[in-house]
Amino acid sequence: MRSFPLVLPAAVLAVALFPVVPAQAAAASAIPAVQFTKIYYNSPGSPDNGANNSLNGEWAQLRNTTRKAINLRGWTLRDKTSAPDHVYMFGAFTLGAGKTVTVRTGKGTDTSTTRYWGRSGGTFAYIWNQASDTGYVRDPSGKLVDSCSYNSSRVESVSCL
Numbered sequence: 001m002r003s004f005p006l007v008l009p010a011a012v013l014a015v016a017l018f019p020v021v022p023a024q025a026a027a028a029s030a031i032p033a034v035q036f037t038k039i040y041y042n043s044p045g046s047p048d049n050g051a052n053n054s055l056n057g058e059w060a061q062l063r064n065t066t067r068k069a070i071n072l073r074g075w076t077l078r079d080k081t082s083a084p085d086h087v088y089m090f091g092a093f094t095l096g097a098g099k100t101v102t103v104r105t106g107k108g109t110d111t112s113t114t115r116y117w118g119r120s121g122g123t124f125a126y127i128w129n130q131a132s133d134t135g136y137v138r139d140p141s142g143k144l145v146d147s148c149s150y151n152s153s154r155v156e157s158v159s160c161l
Contacts, residue, residue, distance in 0.1 A: 032137075033070060036148035036160035037061045037100060039135050041128035044156070048130075050122035055106030058128050060135050060148075062103070064095040074140030077103055079133050086127055088117045135160075 042048075043057030060077060064070050072090040079086050088103055093115065095101055101115060105127050108116040119125040128135075132151040139145055148160035 031065050032146040033064065033066050034072070034075070034095070034137055035063050035065050035146045036135055036137065037063045038157055038159050039128060039133075039148055039150065040157040041133060041150065042130045042153075042156035043126075048123060048126065050120075050125050052106040052108075052120065055119055055125055056104040056108060056116070058105040058126055059102050060128070061100055062095070062137060062146075063100045064097055067097050069094050069096050072101075075145075076136075076138045078136050078138075079127050079129070080136075085119075088115075090115070 038061045040057070040059050040061075043054045045054060045057065048054055062077070072093045072095055075090045077088040077090075093101070093110075096112075099113075101113060103115045103117060105117045105119050105125070107118050107120060108114070110116060117127065119127065131153040132149070134147055134149040136147045137145045146160075148158065150158035152158075
């Protein structure tokens with residue numbers, strides 16, 4: 001039996017050696033620089049009376065997924081409503097590489113790991129709905145960096161990873 005060398009066109013050979021990944025798929029799989037890790041939307045205890053302790057039992061946690069610190073000044077965290085008072089804007093704050101920050105709804109003293117929205121005023125002070133909502137993180141230019149949604153009143157939190 002006689003054998004012949006297999007000759008492939010250059011285009012076929014290039015695809016076989018270097019498969020093409022659609023740009024959309026590569027972009028969709030990219031991990032955002034700042035990512036939601038969890039939203040605790042149903043503060044412990046009952047009733048939810050809007051006391052500061054109850055408000056601070058409601059929070060969102062963000063993580064810096066990069067190897068560099070990120071200056072979050074001007075970044076925003078918000079829920080799905082369009083109410084202007086449902087927007088938390090970071091002031092002077094740097095999130096270290098690989099670190100997390102928890103943003104609590106009520107009042108408190110900001111630290112390197114916890115920030116406070118500063119909300120008060122009873123039951124209308126809560127940010128996160130207890131049945132369904134979506135959280136959004138945007139950079140100072142308004143570009144959406146990450147979001148996290150939930151749709152269940154049977155649990156008190158959602159893991160966003």
